[in-house]
Amino acid sequence: MNLEIIIAKNRQEGSQAAFEIMKDAVEKHGANVFGLATGSTPERMYELIRESELDFSDKISINLDEYVGLPADHSQSYHQFMEEQLFSAKPFKESYVPDGMGEEKEATEAYDRIIEENPIDVQILGIGTNGHIGFNEPGTDFNSTTHKVELTQETIDANKRFFDSVEDVPTHAYTMGIASIMQAKKIVLMAFGENKAEAIYQTVQGPVTEQVPASILQKHDNVTIIVDEEAAKLIKA
Ligand code: GLP
Numbered sequence: 001m002n003l004e005i006i007i008a009k010n011r012q013e014g015s016q017a018a019f020e021i022m023k024d025a026v027e028k029h030g031a032n033v034f035g036l037a038t039g040s041t042p043e044r045m046y047e048l049i050r051e052s053e054l055d056f057s058d059k060i061s062i063n064l065d066e067y068v069g070l071p072a073d074h075s076q077s078y079h080q081f082m083e084e085q086l087f088s089a090k091p092f093k094e095s096y097v098p099d100g101m102g103e104e105k106e107a108t109e110a111y112d113r114i115i116e117e118n119p120i121d122v123q124i125l126g127i128g129t130n131g132h133i134g135f136n137e138p139g140t141d142f143n144s145t146t147h148k149v150e151l152t153q154e155t156i157d158a159n160k161r162f163f164d165s166v167e168d169v170p171t172h173a174y175t176m177g178i179a180s181i182m183q184a185k186k187i188v189l190m191a192f193g194e195n196k197a198e199a200i201y202q203t204v205q206g207p208v209t210e211q212v213p214a215s216i217l218q219k220h221d222n223v224t225i226i227v228d229e230e231a232a233k234l235i236k237a
Helices: 011-027 043-051 078-087 104-117 153-162 178-182 194-205 213-219
Strands: 003-008 033-036 060-063 065-067 094-096 122-125 147-150 172-175 186-191 223-228
Touching: 003 011, 011 043, 011 122, 011 186, 011 223, 043 078, 060 078, 065 078, 104 147, 104 172, 178 213, 186 194, 186 213, 194 213, 194 223
Parallel strands: 003 223, 033 060, 033 122, 060 094, 122 186, 186 223
Antiparallel strands: 065 172, 147 172
């Protein structure tokens, strides 16, 4: 296991640390393919990238997941999120997000091919309160590649704040699988706030189990976990 934990004072410092990793990846390590995540956690990091001089115009981005049934131009689609958070200010040469309107077999197989042809150098991750990464909910096979998932009630409830009502939250998503994520050369997982403390504890110090999808990261050889003090509070020295 080669798992580095950075305990930042707060979200701002943690986002700054994540930004520095992205910056070094571009400027020092010649990274070409970036695995990107949605959610509120990486928003400040994206803002720092938008404000920076970094240039991604010859880079490739591959996002983790997308809601099934939301067209790319839907205000809550992850296509749209990425457009607003990053791509409008920092365009990539090619940007991939799963096609939420695509038919299952076609959409997932096409995505696996994209990942295979463009091995991810740095993968950014957030984490769900139940330990999910991407949309890989507890119980997901560690050998999974891109697939369709039924979202858990916990995830639907956590995401309903973005929709008019809970009925509008999509019930399914296409997500890169655990095996797809583990192929990345480097993984950076960010988590801020007390509601992530249990998931972070289980990820870092719990058993490696499909019940906590992020716990597989203990088996990866280049992982940096960036947390604030609240999200770190259950980690034992
Ligand atoms: C969603 C996304 C995940 C994200 C998680 C946490 O379910 N699919 O990629 O990590 O939510 O979101 P947040 O960062 O808003 O807490």
